[in-house]
Amino acid sequence: MANDPQVNVQVGRLLRANTRACVAGCLPSQNFPPFGSLVSIDLGQEISAYGLVSDIHIDDDGLVRQLVTTPNISETVIQDNRVNRNVPVELSVLFVGHRSAGVISHRLPPRPPLSLDRVRACGEGDVCAFTSAGSLGYLRFILEAQDLPAADLLAAHLLQAGRAQRDHGDEQWFARAIDKVITQLRDDYVRLMPVLEALADVQRELGI
Template structure:
């Protein structure tokens, strides 16, 4: 499968990073998608898209207040705007050599590193290793829309696992989530409510 580059790194830290991309690249990434940032030949960082921000700029403000803006001007502004779309990514783990770790990456990616959308096979590989250790990174920051993020991730990952013949993954993932969240009644019910909409 061909690699889908979705942008380049704007800024990063140990727990996550922000990608910048053009508007015409925005069809590929989606909320809850798993991405990877290859850093060296045997090291790449994995993350989950939790936020997509489209910032305004001066020209957009002018155009919004203007009347009868021609269609080609709107399209030109969208496609050739100077301000990138910002995509927030939560660091979930990394791969070193052949091993995958659900631990925070030892070094964050550097500016302008290319970010790729994970293929179903890569999703299966990253999420199928171990006992869902990456869930704790998602659950850590309750300021993020955790319930929706998990629901979106579960939907994508379930599809990938089912295609690879592992129909139990989804059940096991839900069980692990229930175990991790059973002391947080409201949070767990929110997650399960979101999951029930999948």
């Protein structure tokens, strides 16, 4: 992981949190992680929380409301609004596990992070380490999440993780993940079908 250029890249700071999820803020000019990406937050005492970006929210304000009604806005004004004004992008993060004293667990973190804690994007090495630990039990957090587009979140995450695992030599990881999803939803056909449809698109993107 030491050679992974994406490890420990700060993408924002914590705004609010509970035991299951948190919201972080970052500036639009920052290269924030896409929907479904794995991120980590250092909780101190050798504990880190892991979560998936489950929503990206860009708020408006009075100036933006005025600008959108202005014809022919110059590119300079648009870039000034995006780069120089401190209107944060909010990243919602669904917790899916934690690391304690170097050991990864697919259980909720022992406590939520605190305000202004750093949120970091996980590079491929961290993604592989987290998704290879245990027996993919963390997928239940996605499938059981309320008020989230579970099928799309799962597909986005498995695309990132499937690529990372394939690049690190494990070409069977994605198939094991699908088997785990089918096992967890085998008694809920209504939920299983849209999930499998979304994962079929991921398979095509991965060339599997």
